[in-house]
Amino acid sequence: MTFVDEVKNAVTPRAALLVIGVLALQLLFIASYIGALHKPKPTDVPFGVVAPQQVSAQLVTELKNLPGGPLDPRTVTDAATARKQILNRDIDGAVIVDPRGTTDTVLVASGGGTILANSLTEIITKVDLTQRRTVRSVDVAPASSEDFDGLSSFYLVVGWCVGGYLCASILAISAGSRPANRQRAVIRTGVMALYSIAGGIGGAIIIGPILGALPGSFWGMSGLGALTVFAVGMITLALEALTGIVGIGLAVLIVVVAGNPSAGGAFPLPMLPDFWRAIGPALPPGAGTWVARSIAYFKGNAVTGPLLVLSAWAVVGTVITLLMAMRRKPDAADAPLAGAAGGGSTPA
Numbered sequence: 001m002t003f004v005d006e007v008k009n010a011v012t013p014r015a016a017l018l019v020i021g022v023l024a025l026q027l028l029f030i031a032s033y034i035g036a037l038h039k040p041k042p043t044d045v046p047f048g049v050v051a052p053q054q055v056s057a058q059l060v061t062e063l064k065n066l067p068g069g070p071l072d073p074r075t076v077t078d079a080a081t082a083r084k085q086i087l088n089r090d091i092d093g094a095v096i097v098d099p100r101g102t103t104d105t106v107l108v109a110s111g112g113g114t115i116l117a118n119s120l121t122e123i124i125t126k127v128d129l130t131q132r133r134t135v136r137s138v139d140v141a142p143a144s145s146e147d148f149d150g151l152s153s154f155y156l157v158v159g160w161c162v163g164g165y166l167c168a169s170i171l172a173i174s175a176g177s178r179p180a181n182r183q184r185a186v187i188r189t190g191v192m193a194l195y196s197i198a199g200g201i202g203g204a205i206i207i208g209p210i211l212g213a214l215p216g217s218f219w220g221m222s223g224l225g226a227l228t229v230f231a232v233g234m235i236t237l238a239l240e241a242l243t244g245i246v247g248i249g250l251a252v253l254i255v256v257v258a259g260n261p262s263a264g265g266a267f268p269l270p271m272l273p274d275f276w277r278a279i280g281p282a283l284p285p286g287a288g289t290w291v292a293r294s295i296a297y298f299k300g301n302a303v304t305g306p307l308l309v310l311s312a313w314a315v316v317g318t319v320i321t322l323l324m325a326m327r328r329k330p331d332a333a334d335a336p337l338a339g340a341a342g343g344g345s346t347p348a
Helices: 003-010 013-037 053-064 079-087 114-130 152-175 182-210 218-243 246-259 274-282 284-297 304-327
Strands: 045-050 071-075 093-096 103-108 134-139
Touching (some): 013 274, 045 114, 152 218, 218 246, 218 304
Parallel strands (some): 045 093
């Protein structure tokens, strides 16, 4: 047998295509993470302005015209309304102009991202310096002292997402990527649900009672974790049912390559480039990170939309998985590894 024949036997065309796919995934990973995170800067950050009527419009215009467009300023009637809007996550900060003195107040929320809070204070400080005024910063939703840079919510959600697609991948590798029938698809869905509940509660225990990294409702975090794990796991099972073992790579593309850098974790959404800022809220890591921060620091406000996003991924994944189990028979190429090695196990 020639060397070329040995190569053909050792690396099948299907294996070669999978390797090429992995290379593409690797390059996309590098491009996505560096593209999103290499040069963070605030852009169009929703920002309130509380000032006397005679200077309010002028200040809003001045802030809107700052180089690079870091702020999207709007007039707010009073300081109490500004605080409420920050806690409702309608705006990310506000400046309160003192008409009787020379010290203004910047309201920020480091629970939504320490680097964004610091950036807002720095921007207003520079603006006030030109007017010979000073600034003091007030944190209305401070991050926990155990939550460095407000990153714990993001890492918690990343862990949940990893658990979701790994569990689904193990089910595919061990028992065939396409369930043999509807009953087995239902069983996989049930296993995924039980795993999700365990993962959600486990993550909430670690982040709360054990490490004390995040405040907020324990059961709220547990429920978010269960939904996040289930959503990622079911969309992975659905992609596996549609494309076979390639579905694992597609899940990594959606959740890791596209989802993690656009989640607003390392840098909050207003500091990301437009593309990642646009896709982040629609993907599980971004939706999960937003809800985790809301539970921890913003009294559970503004979570309906992100929870609907996670629920949509879960429902779509479940429906596709069940429909594909009814329509398609298991493929020889998708047989479990043990069976391919001579174990003869039956796809589940």
